[in-house]
Amino acid sequence: MKWVRWKFINGSFIVFSLYITPALILNAVFGTYIALDNELTASKAFTIISLFYILQEPIRSLPILITSVLEGYVSLKRIQSFLFSEEIDNSYVKRTK
Numbered sequence: 001m002k003w004v005r006w007k008f009i010n011g012s013f014i015v016f017s018l019y020i021t022p023a024l025i026l027n028a029v030f031g032t033y034i035a036l037d038n039e040l041t042a043s044k045a046f047t048i049i050s051l052f053y054i055l056q057e058p059i060r061s062l063p064i065l066i067t068s069v070l071e072g073y074v075s076l077k078r079i080q081s082f083l084f085s086e087e088i089d090n091s092y093v094k095r096t097k
Contacts, residue, residue, distance in 0.1 A: 018063070022056045 011075060034040055 014063075018060050022052060022059065026052050 026049065030040065032043070
């Protein structure tokens, strides 16, 4: 039961961080831009916001992509191991008629 609770809490934290990260990055970009004594106009702000919203979904799907690639790699290694394994030793097989 402890494992299920830990997995649920960990999953919740990961989902929360995936959805809060773009907003934090956007705030950091605006803060850095203003801290460097640049003038933030409405056109610049809306352009930056629209760019971040366009990039938001690919950034969110990156962990899923990495997980899928790793699962595919593990599957290929298992298939390769199976295909390169030795044949079954017939002395251990008991045939019934």
